[in-house]
Amino acid sequence: MKLRYLLILLIILSITSLFVGVSSLSILNIFNLSEYEMQILMASRIPRLVSILIAGAGISICGLIMQQLTRNKFVSPTTAGTMDAARLGILISILLFGAAGLLQQLIFAFGFALLGTYVFMKILDKIRFQDTIFIPLVGLMFGSILSSISTFFAYQFDLIQSISSFLHGDFSLIIRGQYELLYVAVPVIALTYFYADRFTVAGMGEDFAKNLGLNYRQVVNIGLMLVALVTASVVLTVGVIPFLGLIIPNIVSIYQGDNIKKNLSHTAVLGAVFVLACDIIGRLIIYPYEVSISLTVGILGSAIFIYLLMRRQKHGI
Template sequence: MKKRYLASALVLFSIGSLFVGVSAISPLEVFDLTEDQLHILTASRFPRLISILLAGASISVCGLIMQQLTRNKFVSPTTAGTMDSARLGVLVSLMIFTSASPLQKMSIAFIFALLGTFVFMKILDRIKFKDVIFVPLVGLMFGNIISSITTFFAYKNDLIQNMSAWMQGDFSLIVSGRYELMYISIPVMILAYIFANKFTIAGMGEDFSTSLGLNYRTVVNLGLIIVAFVASSVLLTVGMIPFLGLIIPNIVSIYQGDHLKKNLPHTALLGALFVLVCDIIGRVVIYPYELPISLTVGVIGSGIFAYLLIRRKAYEV
């Protein structure tokens, strides 16, 4: 899996994405755009493309970090309660801080996502038999408990429709002025790359990390902070995107091995490319309408996830 091939494909699909939509804009017209066409590109198509690339890359990298720290290939922000906890934080901000700004909502969602991830890690420490399938099942159960609490209070406060919007990932409402929050994920991903080697060592266990002079708890906490930060920003901007942080790191590790720093660029590129392709499919399959990104990623991702399970079972046999 060559980075230059992934980068080339990403550039080609990114250019193609700018010309897919209800308002017809041809690549041949790019040097002779009308005022309306220029406005569509700058106010809608470019912001949408940027948010797709950032969401795909950042959530995939978060999945890679979580899988490394938990030493489990089937752990991700959606199977560890991180996204569900962030969604609970959004509900709390809607209930208590009704006039909160997007940044304030993200701060509250970040706190809840971080707390939820910490609780999952504590539960993981108490599990005696860390089976590769059992651990994410525990995470899904934990996430469903948090989701049930969120739904209960959302019904009680007549906010169920507001909360339903956070469950469904959708890029159709992304326009200029409503996606800039996702720029926060760029320095966070740079930070993840800087500490990639330490995350790799931490993934070998506390005893091994300590013997090498690494502050295990500090590194793990930093990894969880990165995951919670990115998860909350993506949730507030786009919504939940299932399977992304689960399947992309697994695909990369099949071809590249388990070296985190080496895999980070591949994971970011493949994650961005995967979401971009799914978004284009969602826009053309029932044109002029479009499918939400959570549906297209969910359908394609579930098939890939099933293949990964079968592949692992065949390998173990």
């Protein structure tokens, strides 16, 4: 899997994304756009493209970190309750503060996502039957409990429509002034490169990491904080994007191995390419309407997930 080919594909899809939509924009007139067309490009298409790139790369890297730290290829923000916990945090912030601002919602989403992921990690420590498939099933059940709690309180306080908006990932409402919170994820993604080698060592187990002089608990906690912050910003801005953090790291590891520092760039670019492709398909399939990103990623992602399960059964990896 050559990185330069992924980058070329990313550039092609990015350019395509800018000129696909209800409002007709032609790449042939890029240097002769009207004021209205320029407004569409600057206020809608470019913010949407940037949010897709950040969300796709961010959630994919979160999945890579979680899989490394848990030593389980089927753990991700979707299968560990991280996204469900972030959604619960957003609901709690709305209940406590009414018209809570984005910063308050981000703080609560981050706190609950971190707490939910930490609880999931503690559950793993207590489970003796460490089967590769069993662990994410526990995470899915844990996430379902958190989701049920969110739904219960949302019905109780007539907030079901508000909380439902965070359930389905959707880029159609992304415009200038409503996506900038995603920039929080950019320095966090950069930090993963700094800690990549430590995450790799931590993924070899606590005893092995300590023998090499690594502060295992500190590294794990930093990894969980990075995952929680990126997940919270994506869920708050875009909504839940299922399977992304699960399938992209697995595809990369099949071709690149398990060195996290080596895989970071490939994971980030492939995640962005995958989300971009799904978004373009969602906009074209029932044009001039569009299918939400959670639906297109969910359908393609579930098919890839089934393939990965069958591949593991056949090859044992």
